[in-house]
Amino acid sequence: MLICPHCKFENPNDNKFCQSCGTSLTNKTCSKCGADVPFNTRYCQECGTESGKTWLAIITQTTSTTAQVEDEKLLQNTAAQDYLTQLNVGSFLDRGKRYQFLESLLSRENIPGNTQIIVRVLDCQPFHISPIEAMLENQPQDLVIPSLSVIGIPSLAQAYVLLQRESPSIIPEIHDAWQQDNIQFVLLEDRSNWQLLLDGWQDHNTHPLQRLHWCYQMIQLWIILGKVNCRHSLLDLSNLCLDEDQTLGLKRLHTATSTDNLPIDTENAGNPLTIKDLGRVWYSLCKQSQRTELGSIVQMLGDLEVGKINTLEELRSRLEEIATEIQPAAQTNNSTQMQDTSSPTRLQDDDWETSEKNEDAPTIILSMKLRSLEDAGRTDVGRQRDHNEDYFGIENSQQKLELPRNRNVQAKGLYILCDGMGGHAGGEVASELAVNTLRQYFQANWTDEELPTADTIKSGVFLANQAIYDLNQQGLRSGVGRMGTTLVMLLVQNTKLAVTHVGDSRLYRFTRKGGLQQMTVDHEVGQREISKGVEPSIAYSRPDAYQLTQALGPRDVNFVHPDVDFFEIREDTVLLLASDGLSDNDVVENNYQTHLAPLLSSSSNLELGLSDLIDLANEQNGHDNITGILIRLKVSPDQQSWQ
Incomplete structure (x- = not known):
């Protein structure tokens, strides 16, 4: 069968176009010049770009x-x-x-x-x-x-x-x-274009704490690779590489029987590897890169070689001690106080769960800085509606300072998505009015370099509600004829974010460590019943389970209770604001691996990624208007805070 690259539909092997969405199954569009390129050729015949x-x-x-x-x-x-x-x-x-x-x-x-x-x-x-x-x-x-x-x-x-x-x-x-x-x-997967760990290690811009983090990752890999007799994979420096986010990776696996030309000598050929062999890898990295500026690292490697360090837990503990030595105590204390429910970037990595992990070991939280912010928004009428009641707004400003040894981005972003209700001259009016009212409000009330408080954010939501409510009153609208809108709004101040919502429009977050997370809880009858202790299966068996319990505009401010939450970005993140036309029927939950995960890469195009999501929602939903906003935030350790 042929799997469509666009919608993942399964087609017969002789199809030239996808039966579901019409995408070509024989050609692709060159990313550089736009020419049609046969999929069985390596280079674009027009501009020579590698596309196969x-x-x-x-x-x-x-x-x-x-x-x-x-x-x-x-x-x-x-x-x-x-x-x-x-x-x-x-x-x-x-x-x-x-x-x-x-x-x-x-x-x-x-x-x-x-x-x-x-x-x-x-x-x-x-x-x-x-x-x-x-x-x-x-x-x-x-x-x-x-x-x-x-x-x-x-x-x-x-x-x-x-x-x-x-x-x-x-x-x-x-x-x-x-x-x-x-x-x-x-x-x-071909990783021949990935940066070698050795190159990253010897880069003069790489902080010692980053090198310790790579060592810690190798300890975790040592445990995991031991399960399949592939620890030799760590002994070949040409096999250790870094992705675009400076995360350690392997080009391929080595077994004990496929190690003819490993550059690191093992203690006894044919015998099981020991942590001394891992230490020799670190020694080789330091020696080849001439990066041995920390005497404590040299001392650790010496103790490892002579047997003063005998277990992985002792080795982990020594790395933690060196990290504490590098990072000033004041910074450690401040960072510890900043811990929240998000997944922190830390020396001790929670991605690997092993029986040897010491839960009481100290954790060093790394201060992060924003490296880049990109966004894209799109709305579509869907396949069954004759008009679009969704509306969205995007505003961001960025200042970038780039020097040979430092790149710093300061960014502020306001992202608003509204799904209107009320029919012609109703829903679309309410959603647009809400977006514009909030835009103007934050232009006047968000002028400093910190996120607005929860009370300030709620005041803006109340103002938008009042604007729509007043129109309803002036037009003598009643019952289902009263216009209204849902709201999901995200405020970004560098790595700190605030989200508020009313109704069932959602915010999703995707990271490599945390996977997909829904950051908002729908304001609807089913969720209200669950919050009271009702079983989900019972709560959503009600005929009115999906009826909204909150919206902007139909009622006065006393009936609007927006949720406001704050969180911080500590790893590369893709955020998605979605109307229910995009989120219905678990479209995001069932397809995030193919449609959100690739967008973490800086090489991926957010505009195209969002178009793919909208098209997917049209295929699997299509009964409603569809709107989405994608935001990609890339972060890196803040080396200035380590000095």
């Missing part, structure tokens, strides 16, 4: 476990020799002619068994779902690994599947895997 989907292919020939294994060569098997000698640029990795070589195999002769050959391949059928993708999508989590073994998926592929569930951003995505004769093939 590439994967990293790992080719391994298995060997026996007999005494003759040392004399066994990669091409000794006749079938393997006949196959591998035909592989050149332009030829195909698989018999189905899907994966085309972009480079020649090097040293195809006299390569010992179990050595991994790494090449890049072009996916000439990118919309075909691979067998392993189909199986993983439909298989219960606890049956994945046994099923992989039964159908003959290579053992290395099983390790990727297992580890991706524990730390998906650390381990490269596995796309396909199979065995042909005695040759194993695994296709992975």
Whole structure:
């Protein structure tokens, strides 16, 4: 089957266009020049931009476990020799002619068994779902690994599947895997363009606390990789890389049998690895980068080598002590007081839950600064309405200071989304009036460099309510003829945010650590009953469960009780303000991995991402107007606060 890249609809293999949304299944639009580019070509024929989907292919020939294994060569098997000698640029990795070589195999002769050959391949059928993708999508989590073994998926592929569930951003995505004769093939996400950890380590702008954080991440990976005998993955410095947010990742997995050229010597070849081997990786990083400015780090590595540090918990504790030494006590105290319910960026990382974790260990909260703020808004009438009662407003201002060793962005943003009700000359009037009233109010009442107080924000909401209420009174509107609107509003002051809402328009937050979170609770009958202790299934069995309990305009200020909440951004975040035309039927909850998660990357286009969301809502809802506002905030540790 062909999976549409736009709406994820499953199409027959011979379709040229998606049966659901009409998207081409044979061509894509070049991101640079806009030309149509066949999906089975690597470069745009008009401007030369690389547009094809590439994967990293790992080719391994298995060997026996007999005494003759040392004399066994990669091409000794006749079938393997006949196959591998035909592989050149332009030829195909698989018999189905899907994966085309972009480079020649090097040293195809006299390569010992179990050595991994790494090449890049072009996916000439990118919309075909691979067998392993189909199986993983439909298989219960606890049956994945046994099923992989039964159908003959290579053992290395099983390790990727297992580890991706524990730390998906650390381990490269596995796309396909199979065995042909005695040759194993695994296709992975291509991370060849990621920055090397060594380069980040030796960058003079990298603060020592950041290096300690990478060390801490390696400790957690050491634990996780031990479950699948892949700790050797951490011993190859060329295998350690950083994503755009400076988070540690691996290019691929090394097992104990695929480590021919590791640059870090282990203590005893053939014996299980120890934390001394991990310490030698850190020593090599310091030595090659000449970044050993902290005597305490050198002392820690020495103690590790001579056996004064024997457990991972002792090693973690020493890292915490060094972090406390680096970060002034005053900053630590201030940061500790700023802890809230959001996911903090910290030296001690809560992403990994292990039995060895010490819950009483001190936590160093890192002060964060805003690196960039981007936004996009769009509204659509939907497929069943003849007019649009939604309205939105976006205002932001930014000041950027960029120096060789410092980049600082100061930003203020106001984002308002309203879903009107009341029919022609009613709902659209109320929603637009609410947005404009709030815009004017905050232009006059938000002039300093701090977020407005909760009372100030509520006063603006009450003012918008009064403006609509007065129109209703002047027009002698009554009953269902009274105009009104929902409201969700976000205020951004650098990394600090405030959200207020009335009705069922929502704010969602997505981060790598926290996943998707709904930041607002709908003001409707069902939620009201749940707050009273009624079971959700019973609360939403009522015929009026989705009836609004609050809205702006129909009633006076005594009946409006906006919720106001404050939170702080401590990691890269995508925020989505959505009317119910977008959020109904769990569209966001069911599709955030494909439609929100990719938008964390700075390389993704928010305008296109929002268009995809609107189109998706039209396909799965379409019964109402659809409006969304996307905001992407990128942050980084505030090195100025560490000085």
